[in-house]
Amino acid sequence: AQSVTQLDSHVSVSEGTPVLLRCNYSSSYSPSLFWYVQHPNKGLQLLLKYTSAATLVKGINGFEAEFKKSETSFHLTKPSAHMSDAAEYFCVVRAGGFKTIFGAGTRLFVKA
Amino acid sequence: SQTIHQWPATLVQPVGSPLSLECTVEGTSNPNLYWYRQAAGRGLQLLFYSVGIGQISSEVPQNLSASRPQDRQFILSSKKLLLSDSGFYLCAQTGGVYNEQFFGPGTRLTVL
Numbered sequence: 001a002q003s004v005t006q007l008d009s010h011v012s013v014s015e016g017t018p019v020l021l022r023c024n025y026s027s028s029y030s031p032s033l034f035w036y037v038q039h040p041n042k043g044l045q046l047l048l049k050y051t052s053a054a055t056l057v058k059g060i061n062g063f064e065a066e067f068k069k070s071e072t073s074f075h076l077t078k079p080s081a082h083m084s085d086a087a088e089y090f091c092v093v094r095a096g097g098f099k100t101i102f103g104a105g106t107r108l109f110v111k112a
Numbered sequence: 113s114q115t116i117h118q119w120p121a122t123l124v125q126p127v128g129s130p131l132s133l134e135c136t137v138e139g140t141s142n143p144n145l146y147w148y149r150q151a152a153g154r155g156l157q158l159l160f161y162s163v164g165i166g167q168i169s170s171e172v173p174q175n176l177s178a179s180r181p182q183d184r185q186f187i188l189s190s191k192k193l194l195l196s197d198s199g200f201y202l203c204a205q206t207g208g209v210y211n212e213q214f215f216g217p218g219t220r221l222t223v224l
Contacts, residue, residue, distance in 0.1 A: 034212055043116075043202055043215035044156075090156070092213075100146075100206075100213055104155040 002027045004093045006103035014111045019063075019078040021106045023091030026072060033074045034092040035065055038105075044090065050074060061085070086110045114139040114207050116216035124222045131176075131190040133219050135203030138184065143205040145186040146213070147178055150200040162186060198223045 007022040025031060032051050036044040048059025055067045065076045074091060091103040115138040125131060137143055147159040158171045160178035168178050175194050179187045186203060203216040 032211070036215075041200070041218070041220060043217045044204075044213075046212055046214070049212055094211060099158065099161070102156040 002029075002031065002093050002101050004091050004101050004103040006089075006091050006106045008106050009104065010107050010109065012109040012111065013081045015083055016080050019076070019081045019085065019108065021076040021089050021091075021108065023074045023076065023103060024072050025074060025091070025093045027093055032094045033065075033067060034094070035059065035063070035074075035076050036090045036092060037061075038088045038090065040087075047076070047089075081108075081110050083110050083112065114143075114205060114214050116203055116205060116214060118201075118203050118216040118219050120219060121217065122220045122222075124224060125193050126224055127195055128192050131188070131193050131197070131221070133188040133201055133221070135186040135188075135216055136184055137186075137205050140184075140205065140207055142183060143207065145180065146204040146206075147186065147188050148202040148204060150202060150218075152199070156202070159188070193223045195223050197221065 003026045005024045013019055034049045035047040037047050038044045047063050048057045048065055050057050050067045058064045063078045065074055067074050088105045088107045090105050092100055094100045117136045119134045144163050146161045148156045149159055150156050160168055160170055162168050162180045165180055165183055176190050201219045204213045206213055
């Protein structure tokens, strides 16, 4: 069975400092992993995806994530936070079938 | 490219009234389509998915139903709304080489 755990429900950073949003997954198969961002009252936008081609994945808006199989992790990072990064972020696992498993979400706050 | 439309964008309905939310997609044929609900402070809950016309799978027993009368149309309905039906409803489809999900802009439903 597949599952995904986002370790922090809220993360607060100052503008210009690094961002780290943590995600651990569980999958019986070789998974595809995704990060999505959701701004208030908007749909979800795909940030990046891991599909076994490379363990370090670069996405939009300066975000990247590293797949670590030994740690079953797929943490999202950004070197320098911007005010516009304030949003909710979802880690997602997909491993066969029609279903996609979403994490509970991490709300990112960026302080000026 | 895929485009997903959702209508209406916002809706306020009294308890006991009927509901019909519409999702239409462009740019693809025979898509897998999904309805999710996002309640306040909670993650995404998969409600229904459909792999083709007239084919609906329900994930959780509830007050809602779904239909797919056309290849690119997915409708979420209720005969009598409950207060607990309030939330943000998202339609999604899978696409791309790795079957990532693409989301519509969402419908904000408030049941009073």
